[in-house]
Amino acid sequence: MRINPEVECVIDRALAGEEITPPEARTLMSVDVNSDEMYALMATADELTKRQFGNRGEVFAQIGINFWPCPKSCGFCVFGENWGLTKERVELDSEEVVARAKVFEEAGANAIFLMITADYPFDRYFEIAESVRDAISPDLPLVANIGDFGPHEADRLLETGFQGVYHVFRLREERDTEIAIEARVATLEAVSESNLDLSYCVEPIGPEHPPEELVEEMFRGKEYGAVNHACMRRTPIEGTPLAAVGEISEWEMARAVAATRLVAGDTIRAMGVHEPSLLSLRAGANQIYAETGPNPRDTVDDTETGRGRSVQQCRRMLWEAGYTALEGPTSVFRGGW
Template sequence: MRIDPRIGSILDKALSGGEISAGEAVELMKIDENSHEMYALMSAGNTLTRRQFGDTGEVYAQVGINLWPCHRSCAFCFFGEDWNLIRSPGELSPDEVVLRVKAFEEAGANGIFLMTTADYPFERFIEIGRAVREAVSPRMPLAANIGDFTAEQARQLVDAGFQGVYHVFRLREGRDTRVDPEVRLRTFRTIRDSGLALLSCVEPIGPEHSPEEVVEAMFRGREFGAVNFAAMWRVPVPGTPLAAKGKISEVSLAKAVAVTRLVFGDTIRSMGVHEPRVLGMRAGANSIAAEAGPNPRDTAEDTAKGIGYSVEACRNLLREAGYTPLQGYTKAFQK
């Protein structure tokens, strides 16, 4: 079987440890999804991951803390104040957060994320973080998924026991969101200069995003030294403005995973796909996430009863994709 020699040479370069350029990544993103080249691309992503991580797959688990209208009103988010979708605002108490995190730990999660809306009080988040830190194994890595923050707040996160932060410059940030892109970038610089590891993602990918936009997000993550990077599709949450634009296919998501994997080479410690899907895990992703509590992609008050996966379901999916779920704690949340 022959594949396009130009595509073949880009894949060979990545497979032999070379860095591919943004232009080359765009060429890969434009591959016809029913072509031999598509499967060669997925194979290259899969090969890089299995060569670097063996057959080890990882499950992270995220607890959403609050269900509040958020004044940023991102055009894809269930929490957006302007979309008026939240019927009963609320938040988990520190004890409830701890209970959920402990349940995730007992189920075998390899790392924990705590998530709030962008405007959640920082001090309250730190209190919850400290309570979680005390309750779980000292070896359990913790990551914060919160709004933008300062260098002083980064120090407080480290003091409270966090090793990492999930931070993203969303596709069309500042246009589909009311987040100032400059503030977003400032937080990336803050993270780079802090003791916190950066976990990031190209998200939320919709059918309208060009290959160039998607690739730009990958390179931004690489520039800021992300230790885990993922590709995530946009879930069309009914009632949000972007829902009408629909959703990319699982194959398109797998393509974004594979290209991301090639862009990052061996600079990352794990590679993710959101939401958990086998095709993405056959294209270079070896980490997926279980979720509980409120979630911006879900209309259920507790995503564990909605679209969120349990740790057990994630571990089963890893096995289905040919991975052995990691026993113990990830080393991915390290600078």
């Protein structure tokens, strides 16, 4: 196999445990997906993951709590108030969220994520989260996926028993969303100054994003000390403004996952791909999500009946990719114990 010397040099440096630079990551993101360089990149990312994590695969399980119009109206999200796609308000009550968390735990989920829209009342969220914390194993990490917040809420998350937070600076934040850049950054700062662990993701990737923009988010996650890095492609939802721009292929997704894996090096404890993708699981990813309840990428109010995968389906996909699904709680999130 003949490899472009520039790509080969970056790959060799990554395999030697050296940190790659943003220009080198852009070189990786410019590789033709139908080339020998693409296979070399995927094999390198896979090698780094196998070296660090063996063949351990992980399933994180996310429960969406509410399905209603969100005033932030992100151009890719089904909840966006301006798109009129969420006609009825649906909200899972505390008992329902607890029941779903227990189902996830019994099925073998390695962490539980609780997600709300940006305007969901924090007090109600903390009440529900407390019930979940009391009901699941004290060793099973709880991770928050919520709107922007500050140091006070970070403390409350820790008091409630959360170990981590999923928070990202989305691609074209403030242009494709109605959220100020400063608010996203302030939240990331609040997380990094707390004992909460950060789960980060380059998202939502569309065909219009050049390598520079993706690489910026790969490094932002690394700079904020993400313990779990990931990539997610945008799902085109009819009725949202960005649906017409289309989506990237699984190959393009795998390239982003592999490049992110090389950027992250040994700073992470798991590498994710969202939504689950077998190809990306052969390109350095070893962690995927099961989902239930409302989902910003789904038009049905319970994604279990739509795009969302079960824990069992995720474990099966990990097996198909050559991983053994972890039994019991993950050790990725260690904050606040």
